[in-house]
Amino acid sequence: MDLKDWFAKRRERRERENLxxxxxxxxxxxxxxxxxxxxxRELLYTRDLRSNLQVCPHCQYHFCIxxxxxxxxxxxxxxxxxxxxxxxxxxxxxxxxxxxxxKRQVAAEKKSGVVEAIMTGxxxxxxHLTALGVMDFAFFGGSMGSVVGEKVAxxxxxxxxxxxxxxxxxxxxxxxxxxxxxxxxxLAKTSSALKSYYETGNLYISxxxxxxxxxxxxSFAMLGDIIIAEPGARVGFAGRRVIEQTIRQKLPAxxxxxxxLLKHGQVDMVIHRNELKDMLTKxxxxxxKKNSDKDKTLVPSSSLSSSKKAGGK
Amino acid sequence: xxxxxxxxxLEFEKPLSVLAQxxxxxxxxxxxxxxxxxxxxxxxxxxxxxxxxxYSNLRPIxxxxxxxxxxxPYTRDYFERWDSQWIELxxxxxxxxxxxxxxxxxxxxxxxxxxxxxxxxGRNIKEKQSCNFGMPQPEGYAKALRLFKHAEKFGLPxxxxxxxxxxxxxxxxxEHNQAQAIAINLLELSGLTVPVVAVVTGEGGSGGxxxxxxxxxxxxxxxxxxSVISPEGxxxxxxxxxxxxxxxxxxxxxxxxxxxxxxxxDGIITxxxxxxxxxxxxxxxxxxxxxxxxxxxxxxxxxSEVRHDRQHKFRSMGKWRDQ
Numbered sequence: 001m002d003l004k005d006w007f008a009k010r011r012e013r014r015e016r017e018n019l020x021x022x023x024x025x026x027x028x029x030x031x032x033x034x035x036x037x038x039x040x041r042e043l044l045y046t047r048d049l050r051s052n053l054q055v056c057p058h059c060q061y062h063f064c065i066x067x068x069x070x071x072x073x074x075x076x077x078x079x080x081x082x083x084x085x086x087x088x089x090x091x092x093x094x095x096x097x098x099x100x101x102x103k104r105q106v107a108a109e110k111k112s113g114v115v116e117a118i119m120t121g122x123x124x125x126x127x128h129l130t131a132l133g134v135m136d137f138a139f140f141g142g143s144m145g146s147v148v149g150e151k152v153a154x155x156x157x158x159x160x161x162x163x164x165x166x167x168x169x170x171x172x173x174x175x176x177x178x179x180x181x182x183x184x185x186x187l188a189k190t191s192s193a194l195k196s197y198y199e200t201g202n203l204y205i206s207x208x209x210x211x212x213x214x215x216x217x218x219s220f221a222m223l224g225d226i227i228i229a230e231p232g233a234r235v236g237f238a239g240r241r242v243i244e245q246t247i248r249q250k251l252p253a254x255x256x257x258x259x260x261l262l263k264h265g266q267v268d269m270v271i272h273r274n275e276l277k278d279m280l281t282k283x284x285x286x287x288x289k290k291n292s293d294k295d296k297t298l299v300p301s302s303s304l305s306s307s308k309k310a311g312g313k
Numbered sequence: 314x315x316x317x318x319x320x321x322x323l324e325f326e327k328p329l330s331v332l333a334q335x336x337x338x339x340x341x342x343x344x345x346x347x348x349x350x351x352x353x354x355x356x357x358x359x360x361x362x363x364x365x366x367x368y369s370n371l372r373p374i375x376x377x378x379x380x381x382x383x384x385x386p387y388t389r390d391y392f393e394r395w396d397s398q399w400i401e402l403x404x405x406x407x408x409x410x411x412x413x414x415x416x417x418x419x420x421x422x423x424x425x426x427x428x429x430x431x432x433x434x435g436r437n438i439k440e441k442q443s444c445n446f447g448m449p450q451p452e453g454y455a456k457a458l459r460l461f462k463h464a465e466k467f468g469l470p471x472x473x474x475x476x477x478x479x480x481x482x483x484x485x486x487x488e489h490n491q492a493q494a495i496a497i498n499l500l501e502l503s504g505l506t507v508p509v510v511a512v513v514t515g516e517g518g519s520g521g522x523x524x525x526x527x528x529x530x531x532x533x534x535x536x537x538x539x540s541v542i543s544p545e546g547x548x549x550x551x552x553x554x555x556x557x558x559x560x561x562x563x564x565x566x567x568x569x570x571x572x573x574x575x576x577x578x579d580g581i582i583t584x585x586x587x588x589x590x591x592x593x594x595x596x597x598x599x600x601x602x603x604x605x606x607x608x609x610x611x612x613x614x615x616x617s618e619v620r621h622d623r624q625h626k627f628r629s630m631g632k633w634r635d636q
Contacts, residue, residue: 084635087633095564146630176541180540185627188527188627188630191500191527195503195624217496218492219496222492223493223496236492237492237495242482243482243484247484256487264488264490266493
């Protein structure tokens with residue numbers, strides 16, 4: 001009997017005896033105890049992996065994570081207030097491929113534990129009021145259809161209304177094919193909303209996580225005032241396979257990785273998940289508007305800047 | 314019948330070209346055998362009725378074939394017919410002039426001087442290669458953006474013509490940030506205070522098409538298509554099969570009429586029977602008339618009204634349910 005069987009047996013016994021399983025993951029019916037790192041092939045204990053923000057402690061591989069986990073990692077506890085939580089696609093094309101879009105939606109909801117490919121809301125990040133959008137790759141490959149477009153547009157409008165910084169964490173395969181041309185138009189809708197946001201002079205930080213492609217990079221993900229990528233994240237417009245077929249030559253091994261993007265001037269920085277929240281806080285504080293009369297920070301480090309404000313006014 | 318033979322018949326047009334061949338043969342024999350005339354007349358009638366029924370029952374995949382027809386008029390053909398004296402402007406000002414994106418100054422008459430920009434596919438092999446088969450590089454989008462800014466500076470309305478399979482997927486294109494080139498065009502177009510009218514003349518391929526398509530009014534030629542991904546790409550991803558292209562084209566709703574029903578575009582420009590390539594002259598005339606009629610309405614609005622009109626148009630696109 002190897003180790004895996006032993007754990008499987010233990011799980012069965014617990015279920016038989018109706019014992020509560022510790023550390024139940026929100027999206028799974030049972031707790032997978034071990035996970036193998038995609039990069040270094042090391043077996044990782046799920047609980048350790050979770051406490052290490054889903055980063056492999058051996059090779060620093062950043063696992064793709066769901067929206068609820070990401071929100072938990074970044075927001076001050078209990079401050080995330082979701083908007084449009086129940087918005088779902090209405091299947092405008094009545095699309096059917098090998099299965100109907102409606103059926104696929106139900107299956108995707110069950111698989112991912114979220115109702116659409118993005119969760120949006122407001123939160124506090126180390127005390128800073130922030131409008132936050134987090135995409136979830138597990139739902140339809142994080143693809144952007146009418147709902148994602150509308151939720152992003154409303155989030156941007158909320159940020160304009162609150163005059164606060166905006167963060168969108170992208171993880172997407174592109175536009176959602178099942179909504180056809182309407183999905184494509186969401187590129188224009190989100191970019192157009194950002195145009196209005198740009199004019200308010202507030203900071204928009206776009207965070208690119210594994211993987212971000214197609215329509216999402218061709219709209220809001222690449223429009224950040226500051227663009228941050230997670231280590232190893234693959235980001236691009238066209239997929240690797242499509243490019244290889246088009247140009248008929250082999251691509252470099254690190255093609256379209258965050259580090260490659262940094263080298264080619266497409267992102268500002270590549271930041272380890274452990275340091276992300278601190279970096280965001282620093283960026284907020286640096287860009288805080290001097291003439292703003294609303295004091296949005298609660299942390300002591302900003303007291304200096306707010307006293308300056310008071311003196312200036 | 315000669316005009317039919319000159320052109321490449323599409324798959325669904327084959328029965329028609331067989332009939333045309335027979336008519337030609339009969340005509341050749343007519344001088345020696347005058348008694349063939351009733352038969353010839355009968356065949357000609359058959360030809361006309363078949364042609365009519367064929368073109369009024371086109372499947373989405375047939376329209377796709379017409380949209381990609383090698384003899385379909387391209388952007389330059391329209392520009393030259395609209396204003397034979399048009400002045401072409403070149404270059405992105407950063408080291409490249411992408412031939413897949415053409416633009417310049419056009420006088421459309423009726424006191425309408427415009428900046429026109431469009432994707433260009435190229436007619437022969439050499440042209441096609443230099444235009445990348447109508448797929449612009451990031452530099453092409455930068456060139457378009459530079460022309461849009463020119464229009465904004467001088468208060469000139471913008472006309473864009475869309476006929477592209479999509480933005481070019483290549484190594485250099487990715488290194489030069491194709492995605493951002495498209496995104497920045499979407500952003501800047503939505504903020505312009507001059508009117509923009511976009512016409513899909515052939516293929517409207519995804520983000521590469523939309524990058525010059527954020528307009529106050531969007532029109533489509535009758536047989537043109539506009540889609541989020543090519544039907545081939547969709548079939549290979551969702552059906553995992555290359556022979557489901559027709560199903561994908563059907564499901565995605567890519568034709569002008571279906572897109573008009575979805576409320577994405579504002580009008581359809583009728584093409585001559587059989588497609589724009591049967592009579593480019595008439596097509597160009599109809600397209601120009603439609604553009605001029607839209608623009609002459611839009612120029613009456615103030616700058617901020619024009620911008621609001623465009624942003625509002627895209628803001629209201631999409632369908633969802635709240636529950």
